[in-house]
Amino acid sequence: MMTKAMTHIERCTAALSNEPVDRLPVAPLVMGVQRRLIGSGITYREWCHDPKLFAQGFIEGYKKWGHDMAVGLMDLSVMAGDLGANVRMDLENTPFVDKHIINNPEDYEKLAVPDVKKGRSAVLIEGTKIFSQALKKDIMCAGFVEGPLLALSQTAGAEKLFMDMYTCPSAVHAALKTMTAYDVDMCNGFGTTGCGALCWDYLWGNYSCLGDKEYHEFEAKYAKKLNNLTRKLGMGLAVHNCADMPHLKTQINEYGTILYSMAWYPLNPDSTSASQAIERGHADKCVITGNIDPQLFIRGTEEKMVKVTSDLAHEVKTALCKRGLKSKFCISSGCEVPPDLCTKLENITAMVKTAEKEGAM
Amino acid sequence: MKKEKIFEDMGAAVVSGKADRSKALAETALKEGIEAVEAINEGLVKGMAVIGDRYAAHEVYLPQVLMAANAMYAGLNILLPAIPATQSVDRKKAAVAVVEGDVHDIGKNIVKTMLTAGGFQVFDLGKDVPVDTMVKTAENEKIRVLAMSTLMTPTMDCMKATIDELTEGGYRSKLIVTIGGPPTSPSFAEEIGADHRDANAQDCVNWLKGV
Numbered sequence: 371m372m373t374k375a376m377t378h379i380e381r382c383t384a385a386l387s388n389e390p391v392d393r394l395p396v397a398p399l400v401m402g403v404q405r406r407l408i409g410s411g412i413t414y415r416e417w418c419h420d421p422k423l424f425a426q427g428f429i430e431g432y433k434k435w436g437h438d439m440a441v442g443l444m445d446l447s448v449m450a451g452d453l454g455a456n457v458r459m460d461l462e463n464t465p466f467v468d469k470h471i472i473n474n475p476e477d478y479e480k481l482a483v484p485d486v487k488k489g490r491s492a493v494l495i496e497g498t499k500i501f502s503q504a505l506k507k508d509i510m511c512a513g514f515v516e517g518p519l520l521a522l523s524q525t526a527g528a529e530k531l532f533m534d535m536y537t538c539p540s541a542v543h544a545a546l547k548t549m550t551a552y553d554v555d556m557c558n559g560f561g562t563t564g565c566g567a568l569c570w571d572y573l574w575g576n577y578s579c580l581g582d583k584e585y586h587e588f589e590a591k592y593a594k595k596l597n598n599l600t601r602k603l604g605m606g607l608a609v610h611n612c613a614d615m616p617h618l619k620t621q622i623n624e625y626g627t628i629l630y631s632m633a634w635y636p637l638n639p640d641s642t643s644a645s646q647a648i649e650r651g652h653a654d655k656c657v658i659t660g661n662i663d664p665q666l667f668i669r670g671t672e673e674k675m676v677k678v679t680s681d682l683a684h685e686v687k688t689a690l691c692k693r694g695l696k697s698k699f700c701i702s703s704g705c706e707v708p709p710d711l712c713t714k715l716e717n718i719t720a721m722v723k724t725a726e727k728e729g730a731m
Numbered sequence: 732m733k734k735e736k737i738f739e740d741m742g743a744a745v746v747s748g749k750a751d752r753s754k755a756l757a758e759t760a761l762k763e764g765i766e767a768v769e770a771i772n773e774g775l776v777k778g779m780a781v782i783g784d785r786y787a788a789h790e791v792y793l794p795q796v797l798m799a800a801n802a803m804y805a806g807l808n809i810l811l812p813a814i815p816a817t818q819s820v821d822r823k824k825a826a827v828a829v830v831e832g833d834v835h836d837i838g839k840n841i842v843k844t845m846l847t848a849g850g851f852q853v854f855d856l857g858k859d860v861p862v863d864t865m866v867k868t869a870e871n872e873k874i875r876v877l878a879m880s881t882l883m884t885p886t887m888d889c890m891k892a893t894i895d896e897l898t899e900g901g902y903r904s905k906l907i908v909t910i911g912g913p914p915t916s917p918s919f920a921e922e923i924g925a926d927h928r929d930a931n932a933q934d935c936v937n938w939l940k941g942v
Contacts, residue, residue, distance in 0.1 A: 462885070463832055463883070463886070466834060466883070528835075532793050533798055536795075577792070578792075578793070580792050580794070584794060612913075637930055664914070665884070665914055665916065669919065669922070
C-alpha cells in the first residue's frame with residue numbers, strides 16, 4: 371500500500387526509524403555549486419568567505435530542487451587554513467592547502483587551537499546557523515566538519531603524516547589531541563546553530579590507506595569523544611566518507627552513526643555498492659546515503675542521470691525489500707556535486723525528479 | 732658479505748621501511764664490487780614488490796608503503812649514480828605529474844615508486860604542473876610514458892589540454908598517456924584521448940610493462 375505523501379521532515383524522520391516512507395529521501399550533496407543560484411551568480415571565493423552568501427546558496431538550492439536534506443560542507447581546507455596553513459584560493463576552484471605547516475616533529479606540538487569565532491571556521495558555523503534557521507522547518511539540516519585526522523593531514527600533508535605515524539607517533543598524537551580540542555570547539559559551535567545533525571568527515575578510515583589498527587589508534591579513539599559530544603549537544607551523528615573502501619563496521623557500528631554518506635567505485639571489486647551495504651546489514655544500523663558518481667553531473671547527459679538514478683532507486687528498493695527494511699536509504703551523490711562552473715544544473719534537477727518518481731515505495 | 736645475503740638484507744630493509752639500513756647496504760654492495768643495476772633489481776626492487784603484493788592483499792597499508800618507498804629511495808640514491816651511462820639508456824623513461832591547479836600528490840608519489848621499482852627511469856615533475864612543462868619535458872627527454880593525476884574535478888581538463896598539446900606538437904603518438912585520481916574513469920580517459928586509467932599504482936605499472 372502506498373504511504374500518503376509526506377513532508378521532507380516526515381520522510382527523513384521515518385527513514386531514520388525504518389518506518390514506511392512515501393518515497394526514498396533524496397539529497398544530492400549540493401554545496402558550492404549552489405552559489406550559481408545566488409542572483410546572477412557569485413564566485414566560489416565570495417561564497418566561502420561570507421556566512422550570508424554561504425547560507426543563501428543552501429536556501430536557493432532548496433528552492434530550486436526541493437530536496438530532503440541540506441548538508442553544509444564548505445571545503446576541506448577550512449581548519450588547516452585557520453591553523454595557519456596557506457590556502458590557495460582561486461576564484462572558482464575549490465580552495466586547497468598549498469603550503470603545509472608541519473616540517474619537523476616539533477611542529478606538531480606547536481599547533482594551537484584557533485578561535486572558532488574567527489576565520490573561515492566562523493563563516494562555516496555562522497553560515498550553517500543562517501541556513502539551518504531558514505530551512506529547518508522544511509528539511510533536515512546538517513552541519514559538516516572535518517574529523518581530527520583529516521584536518522591534521524590537511525595541515526601536515528598526508529604523506530608526511532602517514533610516515534610520522536611510524537617515526538614519531540607521540541608527536542602525531544600530541545597534534546591529534548590539539549585537533550580534537552579544535553573539533554570540540556567546532557562541535558560546540560555547531561551545537562548553537564539549530565542544525566539537526568552534524569556530519570563528520572572521517573576520510574582516512576579507508577582500507578586503501580589505513581588498517582584497523584592504525585585507524586583505531588590515530589582517529590577512532592578521538593572520534594568517539596567527538597561523536598559523543600555531537601549526541602550530547604542534541605545533534606544526530608552523521609558520517610561522510612567518500613573513500614573506496616571505508617571502515618564501515620567501525621564508522622557505523624562502533625560510532626553509533628545514524629546517517630552514513632558513502633561513494634561507490636564500481637571498478638574496485640572491494641568497493642561496497644548500495645545493495646551490498648544493505649545486504650551486509652549496514653542499513654540495519656543507520657540510513658545509508660549515496661552513491662551516484664559526482665562526475666556525471668558534469669559529464670553526463672540528463673538522460674544518463676535519469677537512468678543512473680532510476681537504476682539506483684530500483685537496486686535499493688529491491689535490496690531493502692529482501693532485507694525486510696521499510697526505508698533506511700537516501701538517494702544522493704557519493705560525494706559533493708562538483709562546484710565547477712561546468713556542472714550541469716539540469717542534471718541535478720534530473721536526479722532529484724527521477725529519485726522522487728522512481729524512489730516511490 | 733655474500734652477494735645474495737646483501738640482496739636479501741636490502742629487500743628486508745625496504746620491507747621494514749628502514750632507510751638508513753637500505754642506504755648502508757647499498758654502499759656495501761658498491762664496495763663489494765656488485766653492479767648497481769643488479770643490486771637495485773635483486774635487492775631494492777624485490778623488497779618493494781613484496782610490499783606491493785602485501786598492499787594489494789590488504790596486509791599492509793599506506794604508511795608501510797610510504798616507509799618502504801622511502802627506504803627504497805635511500806638505497807637508490809646511492810646506486811643510481813653508479814650505473815654506467817651505457818646501461819641507463821636502456822631504461823624506459825616515464826614522467827609523473829599532478830596537473831596544474833592541484834597539489835594532492837600522494838597517489839602520484841605511489842605511482843612514481845612503483846614505476847621506479849618496475850625499472851622505469853622516472854622524471855617526477857611534481858605537483859601543480861603546467862601543461863607546457865609536461866609537454867616540453869616529454870619532447871625534450873623523449874619520455875615514453877606520461878602519468879598524470881588529479882584529485883580534483885576542476886583540474887581534470889588540464890589532462891585533456893596536455894594531450895591536445897602533445898597531439899598538436901606531433902609527440903602524442905610517441906608516448907603512452909595514463910591517468911589516475913578519484914574523479915577520473917576509463918570513460919574519461921577515452922573521452923580525452925588517454926591510453927589508460929587505473930585505480931591502482933601497481934596494476935598500472937603492470938599494464939605499462941605489458942604494452
